[in-house]
Amino acid sequence: MCGIYLDYQSAMPVDTRVLEFAERYLTKEFGNPSALHSVGLAAKSAVEEARRKVAELINAPDPSNIIFTGSATEANNLAIRGTAQRNAAKGKKVLASAIEHISVINAMKDLQKGGFQLTLVPVDSAGIIDLAVLENQLSKDTTVTSVMYANSEIGTIEPIKEISQMVHDKGMFLHVDAVAAQGRIPIDVQKDGIDLLTISSNDMYGPQGAGALYVNPKVKLQPTLLGGGQEKGLRPSTENLFAIAGMGEAARLAKLEMDQESDRLRPIRDSLIKEILKIDEAYLTGHTTIRLPHHASFRFSRIEGESILLTMDAMFNIQVSTGSACSSRTLEPSHVLLAIGLKHEQAHGSMVTTLGKYNNQGEISVIAKAVSQTVQRLRALSPL
């Protein structure tokens, strides 16, 4: 790559220090953590070290609260389906914000097929959850409530502390998908009152193939995958040692460097927003201030986000996103942009930029110029 990559939300490079730390587990210390011999015990010890590092990142009371999974999607499934199904006797209502990740929404919809009642709580035009509706909908039979820490498409940060208070007032459990926020802003499961928290390795410069679910020991789960006894029986499969060890190291580095890196990116992000908003009929999506420090998302009237993405890539070698990569090959407008009140044609004009460690202030004028030229060009071609 020699262009400008602005799509850190959809995939991140592995930090070279993480790779240096974890690569030994590919070719040299490659044991199966369940094996009882010394090679297996060394592998087990690497997994437990990673568990401690991940626990520290989110201030989990104990490393044993961390369950490693193969991805954040898996962790979301385990949190939602695993809790709801195990605790179905206590109630068959589930709640989520309307802007959750597709893995949360689809896990909830699967529960609906199994007789659960699902309510999607609306958000305002900046993407903040409607706390009055949430409070009104919560009851003592709401087995799981799931609200994300921050949204990956619009960058808005949710008021997790208030939400957890409301959920706990009913004696129920809160699941938080923190994939967009982790490693960007501090997350403290104890202070925030989070019962189940999803994070992912790659979203903090760790290798793909590892996610984690923090589980408050009060929450009883059942596995969504059946097999061996790994991860307390909650995630069977031989542990992915390289990815787990790498995730641990990535978590350690994130804890150390997150504040500094976010302080570095915030003014770059602000410059980018300032420049882009100079373009005619360009609008910021998401909250103006309560947003992730690396996140700038926009919409442009009369043009398609997909055309913006393709033009920016082909003409300027700048990689942006037009929403969630998970659904980017569909023609449906983003459910997040519809939920903040955009019309279909407005939602289609979306461009999402997410900054990372290889971006710098010097790139902003280049990016702004490229976006401006792209928008002009596409509008000139547009029949609208």
Added chain:
Amino acid sequence: MCGIYLDYQSAMPVDTRVLEFAERYLTKEFGNPSALHSVGLAAKSAVEEARRKVAELINAPDPSNIIFTGSATEANNLAIRGTAQRNAAKGKKVLASAIEHISVINAMKDLQKGGFQLTLVPVDSAGIIDLAVLENQLSKDTTVTSVMYANSEIGTIEPIKEISQMVHDKGMFLHVDAVAAQGRIPIDVQKDGIDLLTISSNDMYGPQGAGALYVNPKVKLQPTLLGGGQEKGLRPSTENLFAIAGMGEAARLAKLEMDQESDRLRPIRDSLIKEILKIDEAYLTGHTTIRLPHHASFRFSRIEGESILLTMDAMFNIQVSTGSACSSRTLEPSHVLLAIGLKHEQAHGSMVTTLGKYNNQGEISVIAKAVSQTVQRLRALSPL
């Protein structure tokens, strides 16, 4: 590691050529295959190249028949639960051999809770499935039959062609877990008549974090994990690019080198068996000839497999297994060894050795001497 590793069934080092091929996907070409820009398209193309290589290894008619998962356990779950649940209207019977991997058995038992009728088909004392019982139990409402290609604990290879013929005679589908056999003996889903085949990356010197399910297009599945549309919606989660690309390269190398490597290992394995059987009251488990070329498994009377493993490791730096690593931390005797007719105390005396690319003939006398001394020592200590 500077000892002698004989536990390739529980974890394998990544082939250095695989690592060299795939490491670019960690730090340089790290795109999300669902992203529409050039970095995403390059990632997608790497996934499709891997799909072709995996399809070629097992002679799948088309690369699109391959669904990448995060592990073999996941692939087994998808094959069994995904097929049975999707086709429940056609019948609620499921069959498996009594010596299947725990992920197959537990996926089947989960179906049982959902009203399916499960039959475990017995095997003979060498571990070969009882074809008469299988044929007798098969009916037109047997939605899924699952029989492994070969067993990882006793090395026995099952008569898959005859089994698939029987299953197809009833118009039903055969799932085969090929994890122990893949890359050791040739597998051809067309000639063998396999409808669903599970393989894993690490079991052929690829990185952990990727498995694959071959799916005959006649078989309709539903996902066991809910989320985005990756892998035709059957395995949501951003693709693990490094593991998938690595699995592809590992499959390519396995196809090229498997026969030669198995021919190299077979006589080494035979020497090992010959030497070990000189020990008093040492017995081979599994079939004497119809077994995997790298696999030698034994039982010793009056001693515990766990003690053998620990002594071999501590005194001789030789790593062996005492059964399946997936259940090695339980005290239960192996269901495989019980299924071949061993009594509990006999099953507890098991030692499994699996050879790999770093083993050679020169090690055999060292291993045999170590096993002999270990057995003598433990028997001297034994109260039995």
